Amino acid sequence: MLLVIALLLLAAAWLFNMGILVYAVYALVAVFFISHLFSSGWISSLRASRTVNLLVAKVGDTIPVAIKVKNEGRFPISWVLVEDILSKADRGEKGKRIQVTGRHMEVTDFKAGGQLQMMYQIKCNRRGYYQIGPLVAETGDLFGLNRRYRVLQQPDYLLVEPEVVRLEGYDIASRRPIGEIVITHRLFEDPTRIAGVRQYQSGDSLSRIHWRATARTGNLQSKIYEPSSVAGATILLDFHKNSFDRRHEPMRSELAITCAASVANAVQQMRQQVGLVSNGRDAADRIREEGWRGDRRTRDEALKSASMDRNNERLRPVIVPTQRADDQIVHILQALARLEKTDGLSFFEMIGEAQQRLPRDATIIAILTHVDLEVGVALGELRRQGYAVTAIINCFEIERFSHLSAPLLAEGIETRHLMDKASIRAICERQVLLA
Secondary structure (H helix, E strand, C coil): CHHHHHHHHHHHHHHHCCHHHHHHHHHHHHHHHHHHHHHHHHHHCEEEEEEECCCEEECCCEEEEEEEEEECCCCCEEEEEEEEEECHHHHCCCCCCEEEEECCEEEEEECCCCEEEEEEEEEECCCEEEEEEEEEEEEECCCCCCEEEEEEECCEEEEEECCCCCCCCCCHHHCCCCCCCCCCCCCCEEEEEEEEEEECCCCCCHHHECHHHHHHHCCCEEEEEEECCCCCEEEEECCEHHHCCHHHCCHHHHHHHHHHHHHHHHHHHCCCCEEEEECCEEHHHHHHHHCCCCCCCCHHHHHHHHCCCCCCCCCCCEEEEEECCCCHHHHHHHHHHHEECECCCCHHHHHHHHHHHCCCCCEEEEEECCCCHHHHHHHHHHHHCCCCEEEEEECCCHHHHHHHHHHHHHCCCEEEEECCHHHHHHHHHHHHHHC
């Protein structure tokens, strides 16, 4: 635009024979190109690094972040704005998910070979998946004719695991499997547990024949095995946005996360299989789809990219497959740390999507904040199909708990009351004692 104006002024000067104006236009164009040259050289000579001591943290941890910026050029830089961008939604008064102290933005000048060091701390008030950065720089000439912007460092991502209420004073590993029940049909037979003998039937394998009973009776006899019992748990966590009353947020949703993490940890300590299914959204997926996609042309675009859209209609559940593994609790805690509320699958739809991946030899533990007839029917159908089902209802009032329990009790499903954080310990202890 400035160049176009200069050309128009130059044409007018030649037309009206105004020599002084011609020289003024020449000077303006010269200043413009010199400013462009210097500002481009300044921004390209900057190099930076970010050091984050810890990228997997717990609630309450304080994470130090160190920024170092250096001018590797041969000329001084008159001014530079350097900012390590952090989401306003995460650190604002409303969210308070993280608390930032120290300097993550600085306006300074650089001499040739000069350095800038910035230090700030991130206090993790709530579990979550947080984007740190990008680190951006903006500079320009003294006249404000040219501005240049550049990304100096790509973002890092901080994972804050949810709080886990642990059971103190329990030798959990010595307990029997969680939710062990007597079932009316066999999930599969356990060849190590012989319940009796019966007449040989066509198709029985040789390994099934009870040779001593056969020798005693003179007729082929086959072993009868006890059916396997239910051991472990698959946690179904309802994290649909409409299930939570805005007046009680984020307390109720975070309490549900803490309960899921604590139950999973108790099951893991009993050396049993455990898994997680939720209709929430994985924040890592959100960042891949909507978040930082590389270089931006302006600082405003980078700020907008760091404040990603949190609304999403997720159409597939988050699943950590139910299994017995030493690092299973790590995968579940990381999934819970990244979990966000969504407008996608309802709890009923989630069960339909995930049912084929629900093992029959594990108790279904549903953590619910809202229960209607549809949810009761869905869990009741699981129970009728042979699953062991328990529901944990996340609400404060005893009257509301009784109201929400009604559709589940009608389906023969046991319910437990998640009133507050103190009740999580009682719920986990009950699971251990029943095992």
